[in-house]
Amino acid sequence: MRTKHAKPSASNPEGGILHQEGPIDASNVMYVHKGKATRVGFKLDGDKKVRVAKSTGEVID
Numbered sequence: 160m161r162t163k164h165a166k167p168s169a170s171n172p173e174g175g176i177l178h179q180e181g182p183i184d185a186s187n188v189m190y191v192h193k194g195k196a197t198r199v200g201f202k203l204d205g206d207k208k209v210r211v212a213k214s215t216g217e218v219i220d
Contacts, residue, residue, distance in 0.1 A: 192219065
């Protein structure tokens with residue numbers, strides 16, 4: 160949700176604070192693993208680079 164402060168106008172005579180839906184960047188989203196938010200790290204599994212949940216240490220992909 161975004162917060163927009165609007166001046167009074169013909170379409171919105173009271174003005175005030177409006178809440179609008181809006182886009183969110185992928186960098187501001189946290190991964191949820193087993194119902195709990197966790198950070199994501201990387202480790203080498205043989206010669207492959209895999210994503211790992213920091214809270215549990217389990218491989219995600």
